[in-house]
Amino acid sequence: MPGGLNSSKLALLVIDMQNAFTRAANPILKNVNATITSARRAGVPVIFSQHGHPDPENEVKTSVIVNWWGASGSIKKGSFDAQLLPNLDVAPDEVILDEKTTYDAFYKTRLKSLLDKENVDTVIISGVLTQFCCETTTRSAFVQNYDIIFLSDGTGPPYKPTLDTIAHGFGKVITCAQMRERLDEIAKDRNK
Template identity: 75%
Template sequence: MPGGLDSSNLALIVIDMQNAFASMAQPILSELNDTIRSARRAGIPVIFTQHGHSDPENEEKTSVLVHWWGASESIRKGSHDWKLLSGLDVASNEVVLDEKTTYDSFYGTRLKSLLDKQNVDTVIISGVLTQFCCETTARSAFVQNYDVIFLSNGTGPPCPSTLEIISFGFGKVITCAEMRTRLEKIKKDSLK
């Protein structure tokens, strides 16, 4: 059974903190970086996702997401927009899933196998965009039997309706500061 807020088998998922979303990512960057560092100190894996398309013009015919937004509005892999924000605290040994092509960070990626390999039962959702990739990934995690913790000020932009929906039926919504307090407890408990 998943562990929820009391679990020590957590993973922090940092979704799409890329240049394309800089205006929505910058306001949460400091809180998120502090939470990333707390997760590391607690021995909690941190996994980053990076959304992009190899050939948006051709994918417009096969990808409903590219078709919806159009090839010109889709993020091209390797472009400046595709790169992670320069101020994001990514350690060299942390996983960056650069194969993400949909709102769902699980779909078509190695995310589930990475989580299962590390016996993760609870995912902490952070990043951008709250109402698209973060919410979709939280819902997907829930239906795959992971407990979900959703960071209210570690996802951007602010979207009260998403927070209400997640807290009603998919996971616990807490602040980054509350998460860091829990991570500090995990760190202390592991030293006993």
């Protein structure tokens, strides 16, 4: 059975903190960066996703998400919009899942294999957009038997219906400060 907040087998997922989503990401950036720092001190893997499409113009007929948003409303891989925010705290050795092409960070990416390799039983969800990629990734993680911790002020924009849904049926919704307290406890235990 997954471990939840009491687990020490955690991974922090930082979903799509990219230039395309600056308006949603900037208000939570300080909280996310502070949580990333705490995760590193605790030895918790930090995994970043980066959404993008190799050729949106030609994917309109083959990708439901590109079809939905249109080629001009989709993020082209390698573009300025696809780049992670310049102030996001990404260490050189941390994983960036740049193969993400839909709302779900698990779909056709190496995320599950990375989590399994680290024996992760609980994922911490942060990033943008709350009601799209963060919520979809949460649901996907849940059905794959991961316990979920969803950061209420580490996902943006604030979207109460998603927070209520996650809390009701998918995972524990807490603040970044509460998560950092738990990560600090893990770090202390590691350094004994």
